Amino acid sequence: MNRQAQAAVLFLLGSALLHAGLTDLYLRYVKAGLRPMLLAAGVVLVAAAAATVWYEWRARRQEPGHEAHVHPEPRVSWLLVLPLLALILVAPPALGSYSALRTGTALQQPYGYAALPADGPLRLNLVDYAGRAAYDHGRSLRGRQIKVTGFVALDGKGKPYLVRMALNCCAADAQPVKVGLTGRIPPVLRPDTWLEVTGTYTARRAKDPVNGGPIPFIEVSGAAPVPAPKDPYDETWNN
Incomplete structure (x- = not known):
């Protein structure tokens, strides 16, 4: 997973948290009082994604050929996609x-x-x-x-x-x-x-x-x- 992919995953995960926190979806996961923390986490993830894209863009401008020297990130980093898929694809019913x-x-x-x-x-x-x-x-x-x-x-x-x-x-x-x-x-x-x-x-x-x-x-x-x-x-x- 390269930096661009990391930024995309962080952005999508942050957006999913913001969507859950701004709707009633978050009530399937946490108590109502944790809504501000959930929204704050979403904002932090979106900001981290934007910072990752900006630093990567700045490094390329300052160092031509920067992409050729980038080492691949560990494959385990793709596990970041799992909570994203859980938020987007699976809305669990309340316990019954x-x-x-x-x-x-x-x-x-x-x-x-x-x-x-x-x-x-x-x-x-x-x-x-x-x-x-x-x-x-x-x-x-x-x-x-x-x-x-x-x-x-x-x-x-x-x-x-x-x-x-x-x-x-x-x-x-x-x-x-x-x-x-x-x-x-x-x-x-x-x-x-x-x-x-x-x-x-x-x-x-x-x-x-x-x-x-x-x-x-x-x-x-x-x-x-x-x-x-x-x-x-x-x-x-x-x-």
């Missing part, structure tokens, strides 16, 4: 039910609980509901209508769960938080379908068969399919 059922729940006891509205239905993040139900024994949830959203996972026995994948840094470390469904469960559920579930708190809970972590339940009174959110991962679990 397959990963969720093979990984133990990541639910952790919150440091505290934000105040909730005094009346009306509660629209809660699934991780927030799970934390309050499992560790606060539903004290702030009793007698309230609750709405939570997540994707469906069905275990080997057909038991349904509503799940969000909790994200610490990037998709590689995503772990599930699971809420069991009981009550008026829709008769037909498809794995990875996103649902908005309406229901009430129940003290019922189970242990995750993978790691023994707590799985709280929600008493379902209604459920409706919804589009997958722009950001499929949850980032609140360890904040």
